[in-house]
Amino acid sequence: MSMPKIRSLRNQLVLALCVLVSVVGVVQGISSWQLAKAGMSALLDLRLEQVATRLYHSGLADALPTTPARGSQPERDVYLTVWKDGISTPYRSTDPSLPLPREAEPGFTNAMVNGENWRIYTLREPSMVVQVAQRSRVRQDLAEARSLNTLWPMIVLVPLVWIAVLLVVRRALRRLTRLGRQVQAIDMAHFEQLSTSGVPTEIRPFILSINTMIERLEQSIESERKFIADAAHELRTPLTALQLQADNLAPHIAPGNQERFRELQSGIRRSGRMIAQLLRLARADAPMKADTLTRVDVSEVVVDAVAEVLPIAMQRGIDIGADEMTSAFVRANDADIGIALRNLVSNAIRYTPDGGKVDLSIQVRDGKVWIEVVDNGPGIDEALLPRVFDRFFRANVQIEGSGLGLSIVQAIVNRYGGEASLRNRTDGQSGIVASIGFPSVP
Numbered sequence: 001m002s003m004p005k006i007r008s009l010r011n012q013l014v015l016a017l018c019v020l021v022s023v024v025g026v027v028q029g030i031s032s033w034q035l036a037k038a039g040m041s042a043l044l045d046l047r048l049e050q051v052a053t054r055l056y057h058s059g060l061a062d063a064l065p066t067t068p069a070r071g072s073q074p075e076r077d078v079y080l081t082v083w084k085d086g087i088s089t090p091y092r093s094t095d096p097s098l099p100l101p102r103e104a105e106p107g108f109t110n111a112m113v114n115g116e117n118w119r120i121y122t123l124r125e126p127s128m129v130v131q132v133a134q135r136s137r138v139r140q141d142l143a144e145a146r147s148l149n150t151l152w153p154m155i156v157l158v159p160l161v162w163i164a165v166l167l168v169v170r171r172a173l174r175r176l177t178r179l180g181r182q183v184q185a186i187d188m189a190h191f192e193q194l195s196t197s198g199v200p201t202e203i204r205p206f207i208l209s210i211n212t213m214i215e216r217l218e219q220s221i222e223s224e225r226k227f228i229a230d231a232a233h234e235l236r237t238p239l240t241a242l243q244l245q246a247d248n249l250a251p252h253i254a255p256g257n258q259e260r261f262r263e264l265q266s267g268i269r270r271s272g273r274m275i276a277q278l279l280r281l282a283r284a285d286a287p288m289k290a291d292t293l294t295r296v297d298v299s300e301v302v303v304d305a306v307a308e309v310l311p312i313a314m315q316r317g318i319d320i321g322a323d324e325m326t327s328a329f330v331r332a333n334d335a336d337i338g339i340a341l342r343n344l345v346s347n348a349i350r351y352t353p354d355g356g357k358v359d360l361s362i363q364v365r366d367g368k369v370w371i372e373v374v375d376n377g378p379g380i381d382e383a384l385l386p387r388v389f390d391r392f393f394r395a396n397v398q399i400e401g402s403g404l405g406l407s408i409v410q411a412i413v414n415r416y417g418g419e420a421s422l423r424n425r426t427d428g429q430s431g432i433v434a435s436i437g438f439p440s441v442p
């Protein structure tokens with residue numbers, strides 16, 4: 001198993017429990033196998049002993065022939081030998097004769113006879129010695145065949161327990177995985193408290209502290225946003241006054257200073273636009289109030305946006321129009337969609353050279369309404385494209401702008417669970433395809 005996998009809590013638990021179960025299973029299996037073997041050999045011993053005592057007490061020992069039939073006994077049988085006092089040839093149950101050790105200790109002994117191991121029970125009585133023997137190999141085979149059966153329950157049970165462990169652990173940790181996904185989904189636009197219902201008690205404190213953290217994060221981001229909004233708002237008034245004063249001053253500027261004065265005026269205008277964009281961004285970042293949502297007609301928004309830039313477009317000889325206009329609706333705050341679209345249209349007009357072409361279209365696909373703005377300007381260097389949505393990022397510093405327009409677009413689409421994208425045209429022409437998509441409503 002690879003390292004990152006073993007770090008998962010689930011895999012660790014499953015592995016540890018499975019190893020544990022296996023060890024218990026193997027130990028239990030071996031010990032019950034050993035016990036069964038011992039029990040079996042005790043039974044076989046008992047049989048040897050019983051045969052010997054029966055032989056002696058029933059007087060049958062006297063009836064044994066000294067010359068038994070040849071090859072009369074099967075291999076697995078017990079072999080009998082009776083030694084009478086004063087007689088050197090024993091009475092025996094087998095031929096060829098098995099030279100059992102007559103001097104063996106009373107009770108059970110193991111001995112090597114004719115190159116084979118034998119288990120022998122010796123009964124020593126005053127009038128005779130009775131010996132009953134069985135091949136150790138036969139006894140072993142018998143014991144092993146029986147005792148192997150005791151392993152079956154383990155062999156079946158252990159894998160079953162493995163599966164059970166896997167299922168139980170996975171089930172217990174599924175909730176944790178789900179929580180992980182929820183935490184991952186948290187971003188600037190979606191601060192959602194994690195629910196503690198159905199959560200194991202061990203994990204509850206963890207979730208509570210994550211929730212506290214989310215709350216604090218939300219508060220600090222909100223206070224930063226408020227500060228920016230307030231600052232931008234406060235700056236607007238003095239800047240308007242400044243603009244007014246500059247305008248009043250215009251007729252009194254000496255002809256030699258006209259050029260520098262115009263620069264001053266355009267600087268003031270630029271600051272004004274920057275502050276207005278900052279304010280829009282702060283508003284777009286604000287938490288959305290659900291009660292101000294209305295059903296917005298997207299084609300109306302597009303028509304308005306085109307109408308608004310038409311004078312500038314005409315002045316610069318840019319052909320702006322909307323070709324594909326599907327009727328579509330989204331749920332949004334009144335002005336949001338318009339602000340997002342106007343930023344895209346203003347980019348298209350601003351970065352497209354005089355005499356260019358800008359096309360708007362509305363499409364509905366995958367449950368989203370897509371508004372697309374296509375221009376035939378220079379496009380954007382592919383290396384810089386991923387950064388255009390960053391705040392204050394400007395790919396083209398020759399043309400005036402604050403670098404906030406696309407950040408505003410991004411903030412607005414985030415708000416509605418939409419998407420925004422900017423890419424270079426791939427139809428052989430230069431230019432940008434800027435699109436925003438919002439969840440569509442009937």
Ligand SMILES: Nc1ncnc2c1ncn2[C@@H]1O[C@H](COP(=O)(O)OP(=O)(O)OP(=O)(O)O)[C@@H](O)[C@H]1O
Nearest residue numbers: 347348351388394395396401402403404405406432
């Ligand atoms: N249609 C486009 N064609 C070429 N470049 C573009 C286009 N749209 C955006 N850009 C590039 O992306 C940069 C970021 O755009 P963004 O709208 O965020 O800022 P801006 O236009 O500079 O300022 P603002 O919109 O706030 O006045 C721009 O500076 C410009 O270089």
Ligand SMILES: [Mg+2]
Nearest residue numbers: 343347405406
């Ligand atoms: Mg812009």
